[in-house]
Amino acid sequence: MNKNFFEIKNVDFKVGGKTKVANVSFNIKNEGDVICLLGPSGIGKTTILRTIAGLEKITKGSIELKGNILSSENKHFEPEDRNISLAFQENSLFPHYTVEKNILLGAERNKGKKDHQVSFQEIIELLDISLILNKYPHEISAGEAQRASLARSLVTQPDLLLLDEPLSNVDQSFKEEIQEKLKKILKSSKITTIIVTHDSYEAFYLGSKCGIILNQELKQFDDPYNVYHLPNSIEVVNFLNRGTLIHAEVTSPKSLKNKDLGTITGNFIKSFPIGSKVKLLVQPEDLHHDDKSNLKFEVVDRKFRGTNFIYTLKTPSNTLIPVFVHSHHIHQHELDEKFGIKRPIHIDHIVCF
Amino acid sequence: MKFNSWYLSSFLISFFVLIPIITVFTSFFESTSNYYEILKNTFLIEYILNSLVLLIAVLILTFLLGTVTAYLVSFYKFPGSNFFKWALILSFAVPPYIYAYSLTAFFENYGTAFTILKNLFGDANYNKSIPKLDGMFGAIISISFSLFAYVYILARASFLYQSQNLIDLGKNLGFTKFKSFYKIILPAARPAIVAGLSLVAMETLAEFGAVDFFSINTLTTGIYNSWITFDDLAFANRISFFLLLFIFSLFLLENLSRQKAKYHFNSRGGFKQKEKSKLSGNKAVLAFAGCFFVFFMSFLFPLSQMLYWTIKFPENLFDLQIIDLLLNTLYLVFLSSLVLIIFSLISNYGNRVSNNKTLNILSTLSISGYAIPGVILAIAFITFIAWFDENIIKSLGFLSIKKLFIGSILGLVLVYFVRFYSLAFNGIKSGYEKINISVDESAYLLGYSKRKTFMNIHIPFLRNSLLFIIILISLEIIRELPITLILRPFNFETFATTAYISASEDLLEAAAVPSLFLILIASLFIIISSKYILRENNE
Numbered sequence: 055m056n057k058n059f060f061e062i063k064n065v066d067f068k069v070g071g072k073t074k075v076a077n078v079s080f081n082i083k084n085e086g087d088v089i090c091l092l093g094p095s096g097i098g099k100t101t102i103l104r105t106i107a108g109l110e111k112i113t114k115g116s117i118e119l120k121g122n123i124l125s126s127e128n129k130h131f132e133p134e135d136r137n138i139s140l141a142f143q144e145n146s147l148f149p150h151y152t153v154e155k156n157i158l159l160g161a162e163r164n165k166g167k168k169d170h171q172v173s174f175q176e177i178i179e180l181l182d183i184s185l186i187l188n189k190y191p192h193e194i195s196a197g198e199a200q201r202a203s204l205a206r207s208l209v210t211q212p213d214l215l216l217l218d219e220p221l222s223n224v225d226q227s228f229k230e231e232i233q234e235k236l237k238k239i240l241k242s243s244k245i246t247t248i249i250v251t252h253d254s255y256e257a258f259y260l261g262s263k264c265g266i267i268l269n270q271e272l273k274q275f276d277d278p279y280n281v282y283h284l285p286n287s288i289e290v291v292n293f294l295n296r297g298t299l300i301h302a303e304v305t306s307p308k309s310l311k312n313k314d315l316g317t318i319t320g321n322f323i324k325s326f327p328i329g330s331k332v333k334l335l336v337q338p339e340d341l342h343h344d345d346k347s348n349l350k351f352e353v354v355d356r357k358f359r360g361t362n363f364i365y366t367l368k369t370p371s372n373t374l375i376p377v378f379v380h381s382h383h384i385h386q387h388e389l390d391e392k393f394g395i396k397r398p399i400h401i402d403h404i405v406c407f
Numbered sequence: 408m409k410f411n412s413w414y415l416s417s418f419l420i421s422f423f424v425l426i427p428i429i430t431v432f433t434s435f436f437e438s439t440s441n442y443y444e445i446l447k448n449t450f451l452i453e454y455i456l457n458s459l460v461l462l463i464a465v466l467i468l469t470f471l472l473g474t475v476t477a478y479l480v481s482f483y484k485f486p487g488s489n490f491f492k493w494a495l496i497l498s499f500a501v502p503p504y505i506y507a508y509s510l511t512a513f514f515e516n517y518g519t520a521f522t523i524l525k526n527l528f529g530d531a532n533y534n535k536s537i538p539k540l541d542g543m544f545g546a547i548i549s550i551s552f553s554l555f556a557y558v559y560i561l562a563r564a565s566f567l568y569q570s571q572n573l574i575d576l577g578k579n580l581g582f583t584k585f586k587s588f589y590k591i592i593l594p595a596a597r598p599a600i601v602a603g604l605s606l607v608a609m610e611t612l613a614e615f616g617a618v619d620f621f622s623i624n625t626l627t628t629g630i631y632n633s634w635i636t637f638d639d640l641a642f643a644n645r646i647s648f649f650l651l652l653f654i655f656s657l658f659l660l661e662n663l664s665r666q667k668a669k670y671h672f673n674s675r676g677g678f679k680q681k682e683k684s685k686l687s688g689n690k691a692v693l694a695f696a697g698c699f700f701v702f703f704m705s706f707l708f709p710l711s712q713m714l715y716w717t718i719k720f721p722e723n724l725f726d727l728q729i730i731d732l733l734l735n736t737l738y739l740v741f742l743s744s745l746v747l748i749i750f751s752l753i754s755n756y757g758n759r760v761s762n763n764k765t766l767n768i769l770s771t772l773s774i775s776g777y778a779i780p781g782v783i784l785a786i787a788f789i790t791f792i793a794w795f796d797e798n799i800i801k802s803l804g805f806l807s808i809k810k811l812f813i814g815s816i817l818g819l820v821l822v823y824f825v826r827f828y829s830l831a832f833n834g835i836k837s838g839y840e841k842i843n844i845s846v847d848e849s850a851y852l853l854g855y856s857k858r859k860t861f862m863n864i865h866i867p868f869l870r871n872s873l874l875f876i877i878i879l880i881s882l883e884i885i886r887e888l889p890i891t892l893i894l895r896p897f898n899f900e901t902f903a904t905t906a907y908i909s910a911s912e913d914l915l916e917a918a919a920v921p922s923l924f925l926i927l928i929a930s931l932f933i934i935i936s937s938k939y940i941l942r943e944n945n946e
Contacts (some may be wrong), residue, residue, distance in 0.1 A: 132851070144845060145843070146848070147849075148846060148849070148868070149842065149868060150868040203849075206853075
């Protein structure tokens with residue numbers, strides 16, 4: 055069967071008549087796949103989820119699930135008539151029911167589907183909410199409410215699960231653990247899921263594909279590796295905030311030259327004619343430290359990230375370049391010191407714009 | 408989704424409530440445009456001046472009584488402070504007209520004060536030395552002690568939500584307690600106090616029983632007298648215009664101040680529970696005496712006066728058909744509450760699911776019924792039914808429907824509905840504001856229809872709010888006088904109308920029994936609802 059499990063074709067996502075994200079197209083090929091939509095706050099990610107859930111209508115394009123049109127200009131299935139579950143970012147538990155009753159209301163929708171009882175127990179344990187089952191929503195923390203809401207959505211065993219910033223209220227120390235558990239649940243229950251987040255690491259970890267939404271557009275929809283290493287636009291580079299763009303000139307099909315760094319070799323992702331003036335993306339892991347190198351720049355900032363340092367170096371032409379160094383590196387460089395860069399410089403994927 | 412059955416129901420309900428309100432305005436514009444002549448040739452100037460004097464005096468007195476008592480019970484611990492906290496709202500059980508009867512009964516020649524002095528000091532002519540609290544002064548006292556609780560409740564709620572941080576800030580700046588009160592505490596509670604005073608103002612302008620009893624000519628009594636005494640509906644409508652002008656300015660003021668009230672502290676983020684200071688010695692005695700004086704004057708005094716007369720003239724107790732009056736009152740309470748709750752729920756839910764601007768505007772207009780005095784509403788209702796009967800029903804060849812609506816329980820309940828719709832609608836609305844819209848959306852996503860969401864999610868959640876609203880409506884209907892007086896069926900009396908009729912026939916001792924029962928039943932409702940009215944947290 056060639057049909058995609060879920061597909062969005064040329065949809066303008068609107069709220070109150072105002073377009074938030076325009077002309078969006080993407081698909082989820084197989085049932086059970088998890089994709090993530092990434093973008094800054096207020097960009098319209100939630101609107102996309104609400105529209106997929108049927109809470110907002112569309113006036114252009116179509117949304118299809120399992121080959122059936124759910125929304126189009128002329129057609130709109132009400133939310134209650136789609137088997138799609140949305141876990142809201144804010145607490146949307148029914149305030150007058152206990153957490154357990156809230157989750158059981160979700161399970162009611164699951165009646166007749168196999169394995170529901172097992173899933174219920176499993177989900178409670180995995181999300182670590184057994185101790186709050188008898189509490190009311192106002193008696194639990196925001197993080198617990200978010201996990202309870204997630205559990206309610208999961209027990210419905212929907213055709214499509216939509217998670218809006220599912221871990222935004224979860225403590226940082228607990229976040230990774232929950233991410234792992236969530237990934238495990240989604241995989242074992244084979245629930246097709248769209249997760250919206252502004253945390254790129256969360257998106258890269260949970261999603262098999264990532265969509266980057268910027269400036270009212272879906273800028274890139276690709277594997278997390280490609281989104282990170284092969285961003286397709288300057289906006290995506292700026293959003294991921296993981297590198298710097300420096301001026302360079304293409305000198306051969308496998309090299310280019312920068313005034314400060316000299317010759318850089320590697321494989322171009324997109325070919326440019328020799329002699330082209332381009333902007334080269336330099337990511338922290340592209341350059342390597344070498345104390346013995348004669349290519350030295352001044353340290354202007356140093357960020358300690360636990361496993362590594364990210365040094366910011368200033369070149370003679372006042373360009374700031376980030377360089378990744380393991381934190382176990384034999385010695386640290388202080389501000390204003392000179393910092394050597396290993397030569398020759400080779401970057402596996404040369405990304406230029 | 409926009410034009411579903413919920414939208415239609417909500418639209419029709421709001422529109423129905425608006426009919427009498429629209430009637431008041433249209434009949435005003437139809438009647439005349441030469442208002443200068445009317446002002447010159449009639450008692451209108453006297454009506455306006457009396458209304459103004461009454462309004463200003465009542466506002467000053469209720470402000471003082473309400474804020475001072477609220478401040479004392481909110482910020483200090485003293486003997487009886489926990490008791491006064493709720494006892495002060497019992498004044499709601501005494502409508503101004505019953506207070507007026509008590510005041511007169513106590514201070515009149517050979518009244519209760521005379522009897523007390525005679526028993527204490529022997530026979531003498533004490534009448535000359537007993538002040539006569541009647542006329543304008545009597546009306547001001549009666550209305551103020553009966554209505555100050557509006558200011559008390561809202562000011563107290565606002566004081567309670569003031570963070571200890573605010574008080575600490577005052578101390579840190581070296582303010583004295585008095586300076587802290589007028590520089591920090593009072594301005595922070597200003598929106599709540601203004602909201603309370605606006606309610607007092609609307610009730611004062613709409614007050615009929617007490618001012619009528621003291622023969623003060625205000626705009627409200629003017630409307631009633633023009634219609635009842637002179638059978639001049641047109642003039643009644645003209646006076647209504649001036650009264651509505653007053654009231655809508657106040658309504659606007661109240662709405663504006665309520666918007667500001669949103670800036671109060673809430674329980675999350677920076678709120679620190681206030682610690683009450685313990686008063687001792689003279690200060691404790693003064694605080695106790697102040698609160699006791701207000702409690703005594705507003706509740707114990709009218710209650711004991713009515714009780715005294717009931718005991719002194721027991722024959723009145725037996726003459727009166729208490730059970731019938733009770734059943735009539737409860738019948739009206741039951742029917743009206745039922746109608747108000749059902750339709751306000753539907754209307755609120757319709758507004759919520761439709762999220763339509765037109766409907767929102769219509770709903771906002773429809774709740775203005777509360778600001779329109781009962782006398783005007785009743786007359787507007789009669790005007791509308793008469794017009795509808797004449798122009799629509801009869802022209803279609805049907806029998807007159809006047810009897811069905813005027814002088815019937817149906818008509819009475821319908822006008823109560825318009826009058827108290829805002830109470831029910833706003834009460835349910837504030838309950839709904841606590842339910843995040845994502846709760847509804849979660850229900851839809853769990854496969855619930857709109858009806859099922861309404862029945863299974865909203866109604867159980869709103870249960871406590873509904874109970875509280877029913878109690879408030881009941882309290883209002885038990886005390887309500889002018890609408891019942893104008894629209895009640897022949898031979899159908901409530902405690903309020905019986906008390907009024909006896910008092911207007913100068914049979915004050917006969918008015919005591921229904922008044923006493925009215926106070927007792929209303930007190931019962933207040934005691935039941937006090938835990939909601941005086942909620943100490945943000946739940």
